[in-house]
Amino acid sequence: GGRSLVRKAAGIAFEGWDSTTSNILAEVEMEEEPPLGIHRTALGIYAFGREEYEIHDGKIVFAKEGPVGVMVPEKNAGARTEPTLGDLRDALIAAFGTDYGLHRVNWISRFTDMSRQATAYRKGRVLLAGDAAHVHSPVGGQGLNTGVQDAVNLGWKLAQVVKGTSPEALLDTYHAERHPVAARVLRTTMAQVALQRTDDRTEALRDIVTELLGMEEPRKRIAAEMSGLGIHYDLGEGHPLLGRRMPDLDLTTPDGPLRLFTLLQDARPVFLNLDAPGSFDIAPWSDRITLVDAGYDGAWELPALGAVSAPTAVLIRPDGYVAWAGNGMQDGLQEAVNSWFGPPC
Template sequence: MHEVVVVGCGPTGMMLAGELRLAGADVVVLERRESQELAGSRGGGIHARTIELLDQRGIAERFLTEGRTVNTATFGGTRLDVGRLPTRHPYTLALFQNHIERLLLQWIEELGVPIRRNIEVVGVHADEENVHLRLASGETVQARYVAGADGGRSVVRREAGIGFEGSVATRSSLIAEVRVAEELPTDARIDERGVHGLYPMGEGRARVVVTEAELGPPTPPTLDDLRRELLHVFGTDFGVHDPAWLSRFTDATRQATNYRAGRVLLAGDAAHVHSPTGGLGIGLGIQDAVNLGWKLGQVVRGVSGEDLLDTYHAERHPAGGRALKFTMAQSLFQKAEPRQEALRDLIDEVLRVDDAGSPIAALISGLDVAYDLGEGHPLLGRRMPDLDIIAEEKPVRLFGLMHRARPLLLQFEGPPIDSGHHPERVDYVRARYDGAWELPLLGEVVAPSAVLVRPDGHVAWVGEGSTDGLDAALAKWCGTAAGRAGTVA
């Protein structure tokens, strides 16, 4: 019997398991794959907020040293400048998913997260007390909570009876990593079908993407399907053979109607699927995981009540919905159809006026996420910037205080706040910061006298010269002192 079972050891499941472990929860990951190896390199990168989340745990550098940073992002036909966003990481990191997964695995192994492989979950049944998971082997595993991070075809979602609503696919693409007999040029093109691309990988291998003439079936594609579509678009099939990876993706866009059904929670692709355009999938899953991990950790430790879990859906469902809207709009542009081209060109004109592209750049980067935590200072509900502060007379980066994923009460001015707030639930730090407080999209905001930062990096309370509202915020987000102490790091 475990406190939490995470189903799926993809990027979302690993991040969630790491967060749960930091929160002191007894967690196990169940994974169908026998190793972390992916058949292909899959997703191509992560954006600024996701890099910030990794930075909050002290592991961003591992990813940055392996990838390549790019400070533009695309919407329609417009190149947006993400280089001016107020963050320590004003770029997208190009790094293939197989490397992202390897580095996340390394982190959760360091944290001591147990992973059981070759385990396929086929049934989930929750009662008042526990969740019972049925495995393909016939074995049963029990837990107090289950988190489905088991991808777009989530068994956990299906078994919990959670709806998955949205728009059906309008087109499909084949993606493959193959050996090629013919030398293949780098090529990216767009036609009336959609986008197509050829990317040589060296040593006679290439990654190819080709939009199909008609929406493909839900069954796995064959090499003959790939040859036929390549021939049609490029006039040759380049002698493709020996695929290391051959898959089909679509522009279907769906979102779980609820991210929580009692003891069952959903995160990542299990909670939302969309076209890969824009490269938001891995980041959305990691952001879900970082929002959920500490909350579920506090609940299983008895520090917080179950109602804290409802804030997960309340916060992440709208954030996911906004990202899905972006991918739907973006995928509409990925077709050479005269009316769509006309719209793309007009939008390009608009986005070039002054700073009109900034809201979209902030959306892609994930830095615009603002949870609805009530009226007040603009920082409330937004992510805390990684300021260079002086804490206990030493210069530190603010994110450096967040590696253990604990709530952080930072005081910049005024007489010391008498915690009465228990050191076991909140880290209290007196800090100095004389620079500007600059937020994405909003620009400079009034400096607060104190802030309560949740473990996910979002600001839960802002002091403006007094401690009004602090006790309520501590009770809501940090629970009572009665529970079991957390954090393993």
């Protein structure tokens, strides 16, 4: 987690920015019905909701009864004590003039926009992933996604190093690939926090960003960024697929249709041959790479990037990212297999 004792004990710096905003999040019992929904006020953004809801005509309709989920901004960021029912009551009264008969707190918590990142994801035998490596505002819902992708990036590399099929240097690609990704997440969330301010000038800026997001290209780019689908690891020059997430293609095989992502469920590398069967020779690695001969006639479309040319073969890492893509030649294939999955036995 963000306060990682392991990170501190390893002496890894956690650099970045202190919080500028703080919010209390709680589940409470109230005598009166608060105005359910999200409210932008001069004091900040307030939200009330219930766990049970339905969607009618694209709108959320909350249940009439049950505990209420509340989010309120705090006046000052950087509080060191745990939030209390009293803090929540004060914040509600400041914005709405009432606490809606708040009388019980089921749970209460606080989150801020503190934005920090570990300067090193690896120090010897210590490896950081998830919030231990990066914290930021939850706006946009990117934290868990980023942390899980850290773990998936690291898992197969650790396994290969532990098994001795790859040298320890493979572990250094973990920091090289994942550190820039979280650095961008920090940048995006800091920008989103700035856009959440409720003063007139920020409202004007929000209007302009909203207009931009009405346009195809900016919308696709920001969506790819926030969903994590646009991640591009710098694996050098080559086919546009190189270093990008392999699309989940509907393949045809002699045994029938096959969805590409099902091939990744074994957490092993996959060599997808879309050329004539036997066109590529990866026999020396057959103990660790699954070879699949298949056909695909559809378009190759990547998030943010759009249409790319069809490759004749793709080497896919266990985390779903493309380690090599060919256009009829085997150039660079052996080097890619060696560097990612170790030399043949």
